[in-house]
Amino acid sequence: MLENQNGDQRAQWGSRFGFILAAAGSAVGLGNIWRFPYIVGENGGGLFVLAFIACIALVGLPVFMAEVLLGRATQSSPVGAFRRLSKPGSPWMIFGWMGVAAGFVVLSYYSVVAGWCMHYAWLSVTTTFNGMTPDQIKETWEEVATNPQLCTFWHLIFMVITVSIVVAGVKQGIELWVKILMPMLLVIMAVLFVYALQSGKFWEGVQYLFVPDFSKWEWKRSLLEALGQGMFTMSVGMGALITYGSYLRKTEDLTSTSLTVGVVDTMVGLAAVLVIFPILFAAALEAGSGPGLVFVALPNAFAQMTGGMLLAPLFFLLLTFAALTSSVSLLEVATSYFIDERGWSRSKAAWGTGGLIAILGIPSAISGGSVLFGTELANFTGQFPFLFGKGGKNWFDCFDYLASNWLLPLGALGTSLFVGWNLPSDLRATEFKQGSNMTWLYPGWVILLRFVVPLIVILIFLNGVGLIDYLFGSPAVGGSEMSG
Numbered sequence: 001m002l003e004n005q006n007g008d009q010r011a012q013w014g015s016r017f018g019f020i021l022a023a024a025g026s027a028v029g030l031g032n033i034w035r036f037p038y039i040v041g042e043n044g045g046g047l048f049v050l051a052f053i054a055c056i057a058l059v060g061l062p063v064f065m066a067e068v069l070l071g072r073a074t075q076s077s078p079v080g081a082f083r084r085l086s087k088p089g090s091p092w093m094i095f096g097w098m099g100v101a102a103g104f105v106v107l108s109y110y111s112v113v114a115g116w117c118m119h120y121a122w123l124s125v126t127t128t129f130n131g132m133t134p135d136q137i138k139e140t141w142e143e144v145a146t147n148p149q150l151c152t153f154w155h156l157i158f159m160v161i162t163v164s165i166v167v168a169g170v171k172q173g174i175e176l177w178v179k180i181l182m183p184m185l186l187v188i189m190a191v192l193f194v195y196a197l198q199s200g201k202f203w204e205g206v207q208y209l210f211v212p213d214f215s216k217w218e219w220k221r222s223l224l225e226a227l228g229q230g231m232f233t234m235s236v237g238m239g240a241l242i243t244y245g246s247y248l249r250k251t252e253d254l255t256s257t258s259l260t261v262g263v264v265d266t267m268v269g270l271a272a273v274l275v276i277f278p279i280l281f282a283a284a285l286e287a288g289s290g291p292g293l294v295f296v297a298l299p300n301a302f303a304q305m306t307g308g309m310l311l312a313p314l315f316f317l318l319l320t321f322a323a324l325t326s327s328v329s330l331l332e333v334a335t336s337y338f339i340d341e342r343g344w345s346r347s348k349a350a351w352g353t354g355g356l357i358a359i360l361g362i363p364s365a366i367s368g369g370s371v372l373f374g375t376e377l378a379n380f381t382g383q384f385p386f387l388f389g390k391g392g393k394n395w396f397d398c399f400d401y402l403a404s405n406w407l408l409p410l411g412a413l414g415t416s417l418f419v420g421w422n423l424p425s426d427l428r429a430t431e432f433k434q435g436s437n438m439t440w441l442y443p444g445w446v447i448l449l450r451f452v453v454p455l456i457v458i459l460i461f462l463n464g465v466g467l468i469d470y471l472f473g474s475p476a477v478g479g480s481e482m483s484g
């Protein structure tokens, strides 16, 4: 069982702590620091934060545990995991394949965003935002986002770094690097947090986070965004945690490690809001400006404040590190597939898949400045709202939309149904309880996997194809689409 086709011993984490750091590193990423703060802003905080925490508890965590369980039980990456636990030729296999495919899709554009972060880290060291006017800062962002060569360059650099870590292996590569990067990430976060604390606007940030602004809350849209964010930030839905779980010793405790990761991930998201908004408020800037929040609003704030020249590079370094510990988990899924199932060497698998993903990401990198992958594609996709959502999307937006609204929820649905209904119940129970001192969680977990997760995910789909609008009337009461 422990051997792959090369006959090698299967790689393993050096310690339980190594696994927790790697899994937390996968979970904590651009989703927490780049995406979560502006989504909180767009949905008015308060109620949205509650809904988000509920989604982590009811969907993110149970599926997280199911994935780690599948990986630990089979000692295989997604394709092998579904194959070993189902009958030959069974349709469950599809979810394993989908996971590998989703890894390609997500990493291809994730790396582009990570590339922007690296470019901004570089920019803030070399040219500093100090002294720039708000208009110049906005122009800088527009120039970056529409410059195909620049975006491609940083995207490729980021992919090379990601591959270099994965090539070095589970223990000597991923585990070693998360042990370096995660503490650095937490330290940088703490420094920025202390800065926000003494900015004089910390309480405004706390209010922003916890006091609801009902004019921005819209039941249907906000709940769905809370769910999507809850799944993305916990890295579930494509077998990244099956793969990481497969390097875990069978005796390791599944429950407490998963809970730890869930808590760390949620805390980092909340802390990111409490770092970013006090800084914005201290600079008297408007909050909630969409995906550009981190690349436009924050440099503005840094430009105005004393110490901004130091804090800006620190912040973008933080983003880059967070992205890197996530991107290695995305690449490891495809890499481990070729190692386990095709008998490839690790370096061939990592460079091969990494190279393909790098190529696949180029259209995303040039979307902002290309006619074909930008406006023309947007005109085309605009004709299929049930597939791509409202409004035309360029290549980058399409990939993001397809992954977060189709591939990941489908993967999470498959995993929860498979583990909840298809696994023999004695196997499921022993695997869950092995090494755990929280076995009382078991019955509740099974109920979540069997009923709650599938119901919630199916609701997203119905909403995605517009059925909910059709059944309950549109537009929904109490608010409008207010994205920035």
Ligand code: TRP
Pocket: 026, 027, 028, 029, 030, 031, 032, 106, 231, 232, 233, 234, 235, 236, 237, 238, 240, 326, 327, 329, 330, 408
């Ligand atoms: N969770 C990461 C973030 O918040 C992104 C990520 C890593 C991911 N691996 C994943 C998302 C697997 C979905 C599936 O940025």
